[in-house]
Amino acid sequence: MENEYGLGPKVVSNAAACIEVERKALISFKEGLKDPSGRLSSWVGKDCCQWAGVGCSKQTGHVIKLHLRNPHNSTFIDPGDSKELEDYKFSCLSGKISLSLLELKYLNLLDLSWNDFQGEPIPEYIGSLSDLSYLDLSSASFSGLVPPHLGNLSNLRYLNLYSDSYRPYVIDNTFVSDLNWIARLPHLEYLNLGYINLSLASNTWMQVANMLPSLLQLHLQNCDLRNFPDSLPTMNLSALRILRLGDNNFNHFLPHWLSNISTLEVLDLSNSGIKGPTAHISWRKLCNLQLLYLSNNDVSGEIVELVEGLSECSNTSLEELQLVGNKLSGQIPESIGHFKYLRSLYLPSNSFSGSIPSSIGRLTDLETLDLSSNAMNGTIPDSIGQLSRLVSLNLKWNSWRGVVSETHFLSLAKLERFYVSSVRMSLAIKIRNEWVPPFSLQDIEVVDCHLGSTFPQWLSTQKNLSTLTLKNAAISGEIPDWLGKLSRQLFLLDLSGNQFGGEIPSSLEFRSSAWVDLSSNFLEGSPPIWYNVSVLRLKSNLLSGPMTLNFCQEMSSLTDLDLSGNSLNGSLPPFISRLKNLGTLVLSNNLLSGNIDIPWKEMSLSTIDLSRNNLSGDIPDSICFSPYLEVLKLFSNNFSGELSPSLQNCTGLSLLDLGENKFSGTIPKWVGDNLSILSELGLRGNMSVETFQSNYVISLISIS
Secondary structure (H helix, E strand, O other), X not given: OOOOOOOOOOOOOOOOOOOHHHHHHHHHHHHOEEOOOOOOOOXXXXXXXXXXXXXXXXXXXXXXXXXXXXXXXXXXXXXXXXXXXXXXHHOOOEEOOOHHHHHOOOOOEXXXXXXXXXXXXXXXXXXXXXXXXXXEOOOOOOOEEOOHHHHHOOOOOEEEOOOOOOOOOOOXXXXXXXXXXXXXXXXXXXXXXXXXXXXXXXXXXXXXXXXXXXXXXXXXXXXXXXXXOOOXXXXXXXXXXXXXXXXXXXXXXXXXXXXXOXXXXXXXXXXXOEXXXXXXXXXXXXXXXXXXXXXXXXXXXXXXXXXXXXXXXXXXXXXXXXXXXXXXXXXXXXXXHHOOOOOEEEOOOOEEEOOOOHHHHHOOOOOEEEOOOOEOOOOOOXXXXXXXXXXXXXXXXXXXXXXXXXXXXXXXXXXXXXXXXXXXXXXXXXXXXXXXXXXXXXXXXXXXXXXXXXXXXXXXXXXXXXXEEEEXXXXXXXXXXXXXXXXOOOOEEEOOOOEEEEEOOOOOOXXXXXXXXXXXXXXXXOOOOXXXXXXXXXXXXXXXXXXXXXXXHHOOOOOEEEOOOOEEEEEOOHHHHHOOXXXXXXXXXXXXXXXXXXXXXXXXXXXXXXXXXXXXEOOOHHHHOOOOOOEEEOOOOEEEEOOOHHHHHOOOOOEEXXXXXXXXXXXXXXXXXXXXXXXXXXXXOOOEOOOOOOOOOOEEOOOO
């Protein structure tokens, strides 16, 4: 499919025969490349016009297009996905670009994007392919100086040199010495120099871009640009539609000359050190703006000028507004309801206050609304229930007050994600048990809101849940058995901070690597056995009994276990070492007794907290066999004797608390000498500190 410039990458079928000198040039070009997946296997025979990726003129037979973009879907490569990365690398062309390309004198399209030229420089002689109108070398692992010879390509309309940042030989190693050569490309419509270091041209980049009257798109994200000119004598970018300058270091106010680019449809200045109020721009002149990204800056003040300025447009076209992570304050104005095409409204991590304006219900195209992490202290209007296309609603980490009822969800048939929290239960969610919601949620998070005295019955209709959080919601009674029908697909269940009583239902089961937090309730019985759970937090309940062999055998997936603040008794059994994946073990504030001489060396713990029990004896030598151990808390027990010299092998410890035991003797010198990263040491109520010296800075936790 051809792009918007009509330049390709469509490869034409051909009527005229291949030119022999060009066929030989292509063969020479192929010989310089490595092609592990055989993408160029069709490059045999006399008719080069039939070869994959080669396009010829139907009239003359000359090669006019060479489209060798990696066909692997590599728009985004997750370095952690080894299979995806392997497939991508296998389909990459690499090697060197042969000088024989100069024989393709009529070439107007060259696309080598998403291959892997492993840090090779962009060949200077590409600047001699004078017929080129389309050049794409993006994400192909070129590095070094971008040759100014590309300025000789006076017919160029499309230039993409975007240099992705995840390959080690490319990062910070592709740069330009100046940008004056760009000004010699008068027909340029698309320019992408993303992730190329432009710091040497930081003072002139905008002046050069302003000399390109045909420019439609300018992409200069993450280029280490530091200069934003305060003014421009004239504005020549009368056709510019897309301006992406994110991830730079401007440290500057929004320049007022942006108002003069009335054709702008996309403006991206996210994470670029933009500061000050939005009032520097006359937003009413930017009526074509569809996407506005100003996230992660120091933009301050209110957004009244921005919202009301754009809303004055007779046919406002704004679709996305992202102002995440700024210093914006005040109320969200009612005029936000004029953006009838708005699909995404992202305003989290600011200081907005007040209520959501009731006009929000007029944004009938809205799919995402995120007001999280603000100072919103008003009400949530029931008009929000009119947003029939809403998929994600994030209102958490605010101070909402008032009531949310069924009306707030009336037409939210497409809602998949709902997050809300308040402070000290200032928001109540009052919904009848018999209510059947119009949506099917995947994620729900309700924190510090008053949900009522019993578990919400309407949740039993939500068959697609993967996360369920009802935290500090004043729910009492027992956890219902029907929750077991939903739990099998849950990745996260957090019911902590409520008043649940009784035993944990045996019907509960979880998907692989699930996270379960039922802390701070009144749950009774023995700890549950869920073999798929990786994080289990049941602290501050009424659980009792010993640690059983069955628990330690079946819970082999555990990485994090917190059973503190219960009434577990008996000794710490040796078979707890069967929890070989465990990184955090917290059993403090129980009734455990006996010694702790278990096979610690068979585990890979980073945190051990056995404080406030009735444990006794020595600290076993094997406890320091784990090279990952960072936190060891054994305070308020009955351990005795002198500190074992084996503790000096715990070289990774940052916190060691042995206070309120029955240790004797003095603090050994090796504590200060060998535990070099120890920052907190607790020995209160034990030994003398008269001889203690340390070469390191240690915060002593009340040692006397």
